[in-house]
Amino acid sequence: MNITILFGHHVRLHRKKRSLSQEELADLCGLHRTYIGAVERGERNITLLNAEKIAAALDEPLPSFFIESKNDN
Template identity: 90%
Template sequence: MKSLSQEELADLCDLHRTYIGSVERGERNITLLNAEKIAQSLDEPLISFFIEDSESDGK
């Protein structure tokens, strides 16, 4: 996992810092296009955003 600030991530995916913050807090409905930009910036496949990680939920 990358350790990026919201501002650094925003710069990488060419989105505004406040947009990244509001997405992170669940305040915005994100488009697939912007989700793909974020995924690519994090070097993650978009599908990984939708798969529950059983290791992180205590099971």
């Protein structure tokens, strides 16, 4: 799986697990809602700084966003 798609998949899973909208997550991260949507779709090759912001806002360790599991296919 492409790393941007994998990262975006995990962002969406963690966001939905916390019942957050893309807009709410964007506000928590200090990023734009359309940016979060593009990240979730794997359309953005984001910086590590923004990846860290998203992981912190979701209260998840950053490395967990890059681990592919059987359910990710």
